Amino acid sequence: MNFKALTAIAALMVAAPALTFADPDNDTLTINGEEMVTKAPLPAHLEDSMLTEIMSGWHFRNDDTQAMQMDDFDNPGMLAVEDAAAAWDTVEGTAGKSCASCHENVEDSMKGVRAVYPKWNEKAGEVRTLAMQINNCRTENMGAEPYKYDSGPMAAMEALITVQSRGMPVDVAIDGPVADTWEKGKEIYYTRFGQLELSCASCHEQNYGNMIRADHLSQGQINGFPTYRLKNAKLNTVHGRFKGCVRDTRAETFSPGSPEFVALELYVASRGNGLSVEGPSVRN
């Protein structure tokens, strides 16, 4: 190592304490009075990462944005949940059925579902995201048209199902039949895409807590999805967010619903194992 590099490192060390202004906060998230787990011990499969604990993206938002998520009356994402509750009972497609025809009461039948997705579907022999499962029910059981993968109605239906698991710990399986897909997702997570050569880890593992322009970088967790973003004033899906992040590296993105994003979703979900399901969350 040359002398100049040493000087630069010394300069970095001196600068380090000043960076704490951008650290995540220590506030407590309650939703309608129920306390959420927003910081959790590192899952065993992340031991080779640079993280020491996992954290919800909620800690990286400002107080006003945080407050909007604490009460369903203030959470704009809940309007979409109401729409989806109506869609749940609406008969669509050639089989003359609604979601309720098979699953009855969403509060009971969908409790715990969000927390374990993406997961292996034995019959189909594939890893399924919640969106894939919703569309599978629509096409196979209802004879209805699938929702567009990252559309508003899809995000709304995901939000309705997610609310039924709120406060439960994310608990996706990473072994057995999903192990290959999980490995593939991990590889994508650490690949430096695009002309800017940045991986998910470049921003969300190496630099969470730091500012990139006006954005306070979080760990890029998905326990809060779908997220209502103030920036585009709608509910956003996981794959919609992935697409935006890959695009921002000046890369050719993958498509929502692609095998790459399904694998990445499984892997990123597993990085949040232990955090509460908090969707629909509010972000900027």
Place this chain on the structure above:
Amino acid sequence: MKFATLTLAASLIAGAAAADVVAPGDVKMDEYGAVAESLTGQPGNAAEGEKVMTTRSLGNCVACHQVTALEYAPFHGNVGPSLDGVGDRWNEAELRGIVVNAKKTYDGTVMPSYYRANVDGYIRPGNAYTGKAADDSFGPLLTAQQIEDVVAFLSTLKE
């Protein structure tokens, strides 16, 4: 007819100017990542470099770096170190090398390479920020002139 003549003239001028410019593939970098020769054969313009550093669609350097001299421009990030005093820490050749391709100075750094043009060296290179695949318009993030301008500005950052 007139239009065609004009375009031809313009491309001749561009061609003449380009002759003195070191192409991204021809940059000579030493083993520590420094680039001794100016990419344009001429000194850069610090005032222009300042614009490149603060403009989002150009260098956007302040997205990652705090610079006290540029405090008038909003939203400085801290993914990279503060650039205050960087003109004392590095000489011109070293600064040029860092802006051209910081990965040679700092192994594995997240700082993008601003003067590396070959599409083949990237994974899924895109067409700017469209999310689509790169096409024939793919080129380095900054021009040789912009690199020299940025280097000129960085050299002014002394304590």
